[in-house]
Amino acid sequence: MTINFDNALGIHPLALKLRDRRTELLASNLANADTPNYKARDLDFRSVLQSVHTSPLKLAATQAGHVTATAPGSRGEALYRLPSQPSLDGNTVETEQEQMRFAENAVQYQATLNFLSGKIASLRTALTGE
Numbered sequence: 715m716t717i718n719f720d721n722a723l724g725i726h727p728l729a730l731k732l733r734d735r736r737t738e739l740l741a742s743n744l745a746n747a748d749t750p751n752y753k754a755r756d757l758d759f760r761s762v763l764q765s766v767h768t769s770p771l772k773l774a775a776t777q778a779g780h781v782t783a784t785a786p787g788s789r790g791e792a793l794y795r796l797p798s799q800p801s802l803d804g805n806t807v808e809t810e811q812e813q814m815r816f817a818e819n820a821v822q823y824q825a826t827l828n829f830l831s832g833k834i835a836s837l838r839t840a841l842t843g844e
Contacts, residue, residue, distance in 0.1 A: 722833065722837055723830065723833050723834075725763065725766070726826055726829050726830045728763070728766060729763065729826045730823070730830065732757060732763070733759075733822060733823040734823070735757060736757045736759060737819055737820070737823065739756055739757060740756065740812055740815055740816040740819060741816065742755070743755065743756075743807050743812045744807070744809065744812050744813065746805075746807060747805070747807040747809050747812070748805070749805060750803040750804055750805060751803065751804035751805065752804075752805045752806070752807060753794050753795075753805075753806050754794070754795040754797070754806045754807045754808070754812065755792040755794055756792065756793060756795050756815070757792060757793070758793060794806070798811075
């Protein structure tokens with residue numbers, strides 16, 4: 715009997731990759747908080763996971779040239795964030811908001827690691843029979 719790790723680990727490996735990518739984006743935003751005309755970027759984590767996990771309506775492409783309709787950010791690309799208070803130099807990074815998002819993402823990254831660790835421990839138990 716073979717083990718399908720995609721089924722065994724679920725969506726957690728993808729979530730870990732997305733959390734990692736979001737960490738990079740948020741760190742870049744914080745590093746460029748004083749750079750004129752820098753535009754803050756972020757991932758829409760929820761829409762990416764929803765588009766991967768559940769997609770109730772699929773359009774059939776009958777020719778290779780057909781374009782698929784997807785929502786912005788649903789494929790994991792970084793989106794630009796609109797600031798609540800625009801700055802005079804064109805920078806859209808709001809340091810306090812970025813720090814809050816970074817800390818929140820770090821906690822969620824650790825939770826995803828804990829879920830993966832639990833899944834792997836369960837697989838190890840199943841394989842060794844202990």
